[in-house]
Amino acid sequence: MLKRGHPQRPFAVAAAILILLLLAWLPVAWWLSTVAVRTEARNSVDDIRARRMEMLRLQTASFAEHWRSLRNAPEIVANTPVVLRALAMPAQTHVNEANQYLGMLAERAAGDAIWVTDPQGRVVLASDASAPGSLFGRTLKDHDFFLKTLDDRGGLTFGYGMYTDQPGFYFSAPIRVGDFIVGVATVKARLDALDARFGDPFLLISDHLGVIVVSKARELLWHTLPGAGIDKVSPSARAVRYGSTPLRPAELSPANSPLLPAGLYRKGKDDRSYLFLSQSDASLDRLTMHMLVPLPELNRLPAQQRLYFGLIGGSGALLLALAVVLSTYLRHVKRLGRQIASANRELQRQADSDFLTGCANRRKFERVLGVELARSHRYGNPLTVAIIDIDFFKRINDSYGHPVGDAGLVHLVETISATIRDVDLLGRTGGEEFALMLPQTAVAGAEQLLERLRAMFEQGHFTADGKEVRFTVSIGYTMASGSDDVESLLKRADEALYAAKQGGRNRICLAAAPAVTQASA
Known part of the structure; x- marks a missing residue:
């Protein structure tokens, strides 16, 4: 019971209680603001992920269709009568007809060049025979794709051009007459040409070793993704496949922040968060398409957290102050409420019960x-x-x-x-x-x-x-x-x-x- 000689004591006690409550409340308000911001960020990222994943699936399906046309082109060439006739009777008229056909096929299959080489590796037919820099008449006998095809191990080879030093994918098939290989049909798809097919600047393509081989972001090209298997490849095999291009790990690291949902990345010194998505297709020969999407809108999360903290903390502090100031009155009202509730229950019991x-x-x-x-x-x-x-x-x-x-x-x-x-x-x-x-x-x-x-x-x-x-x-x-x-x-x-x-x-x-x-x- 308070003494009459100290009328200010209740206010001092109330102030002390309020300070203690505020000290306990502020960490809670900070935590609540963190949870609120993280929840909003997760919902926003989930929405972006769903939309971007659908776009990636569509891009992958489109690219897989193009890839299949490149895959099938060498077989088509190997079984085309005009090509077989030009190999059997290499008269200029026949050669010109075959080159013209290869040009049309290259345009339809969206390949950069289609060649037919004889068993000695000399390019005898070419889709770009009349273009400057054409390989028509040159030899490719030492190229990996040619050697594999002669060894009946053709199909798909990644490598660099012997004359252009341009990296790309080589799709090849042997041309047979009976049991004899009379030539090799090859379609080359340069990486820069594949990259040009995509309008989305965030698309990447990696091979089965995790090396990024197609990317509009040049700083990521020829970098390896986290967890890539390139470290298990010998230096000699790496040189055959990738030439002298140095392969460095992509600077992708998990974005660790209490405000960010899981599954986001940071790229190098870039302070933005990135969403990294992947989509594969069985017809892409172990290539995987990715999408690295920057999320600059997440950079405002700290400011948003401070705003929420101010709103939540200020509202809570105001409520605590009102609670402390009115505590005596509320206790009285609560006591009175209990008495009224008890009386009402008794009245209800009497009204519903036989006396x-x-x-x-x-x-x-x-x-x-x-x-x-x-x-x-x-x-x-x-x-x-x-x-x-x-x-x-x-x-x-x-x-x-x-x-x-x-x-x-x-x-x-x-x-x-x-x-x-x-x-x-x-x-x-x-x-x-x-x-x-x-x-x-x-x-x-x-x-x-x-x-x-x-x-x-x-x-x-x-x-x-x-x-x-x-x-x-x-x-x-x-x-x-x-x-x-x-x-x-x-x-x-x-x-x-x-x-x-x-x-x-x-x-x-x-x-x-x-x-x-x-x-x-």
């Missing part, structure tokens, strides 16, 4: 019965209602007095309440008359329970004012039908009770539910 026995009164019973009856109609669940009446109750009052009669009513309620389930409901509907609702209970189950109750009262007794008093009960019951309402259901149970009384009392009697007739169409 003598404590069971439900008629109003509550009929209200709950209405709800259960509607549920029974909706789901088709059985519902039984019974009316229980003490036989010759007036004699007990006349013989022993009303206090003993009241004790008998209490005894009846206590006995039934101890026997029924929690879902059942007992209510007092008259002086010595009680109603019992049995949800999920059909006639057979109700009959067993009610007969057991009747026998318990017949064989039992209660003691009041030192007197042992016995009584029996009569019970009428019925099961709800689809056409029943509360009034008709209770009326039928009451009629069954009347029949039990007329039949000699101390018995149970069933009133059958009326048959439900369907209206004719």
